[in-house]
Amino acid sequence: MWSVANQKGGVGKTTTTVALGGLLAARGLRTLLIDLDPHASLTAYFGLSPEGEHRSLYDAFLEYKQLSADELKAICQPASQPHLYFLPGHVAMATIEKQLATQGGQGLVIQHLLSLLQNEFDWVVIDCPPVLGVLMVNALAACEQLIIPVQTEFLAIQGLERMERTLKMIARSRQQDIPYLIVPTMFDRRTRASVQCLRTMRDTHQDKLWRSVIPVDTRLRDASSAHQTPLQFDPESRGAQAYQQLLRDLLGEQRPQLRKVAS
Structure with a gap:
C-alpha cells in the first residue's frame, strides 16, 4: 500500500496517484485509489x-465502526480503466477531524477500512491532503511505502523539508521508519530554476531521491481533462513513459539503463 503526500499543494500528488494506479491496473491488478484530500x-x-450527494470516504469515516465490507465496497466507484477503482472524497472531509475529536483511534481509521477490503483489491494508492492532520496521519500510519512528489522549484523544497520533519515525528510515534522516495515532478530542462532545483535535491537528498524525473508534459493535464489515466490517454507521452519508469523502480524490477537527466 502506497501513500502519495507532500505538505505543499500543486506538486503533482493526484497525477502521480492516478498514473501509478492506471499502470498497476494495466497489469491486471485490482487497484483502489483513495481520495483522502478534502479538495477531492x-x-x-x-x-x-467533490460536493455531490454520493456516498464517500466521509461517510466511511463517520460510520467505520459499523460499516460492513459490502457497504464499503459499494462506496467504491469504477474508474476509467478496467481493474481500477476509487474511493471518492468529499469537501466535507475538511470537518472530519472535529467530527472524530471525541473518538479514540482516529488515526487508524484507514487501516481498519482497508482490512475490510483486503480480499477485494491487490493494491491501494492514497492521495493525501497537503496539511498535517488526522487525515495525513491515517495515510502515513497505513502505508508501506511513501511517495513524495516534489515540483522542481525552490518553494516546493521547503514543503519537502516540512514533510521530512513530519515523517520523523510519525516514525517516533509508531516506532518504525516509513520508507519513502522523493520524486522530482514538473521538471523543465529549459529553465534554469528547474535545473538548479534538481541539483539541490541531488546534493541534499541523494539517498532518498528517485534517479529520474517526471517532466513537464501538457499531455498529463489533457489526460485529467478527459478523465483518463495518462496510460489510457497517451501511453507514448513523455509523462506516461516517466511514470512507467517510476513504477518499475518502485517494484524493484530490472530495467534498461536510463539516460541521465542533465543537472
Missing part, C-alpha cells in the same frame, strides 16, 4: 463532483 481532486479527476 482525485474524485473530480474521474468526473465525480
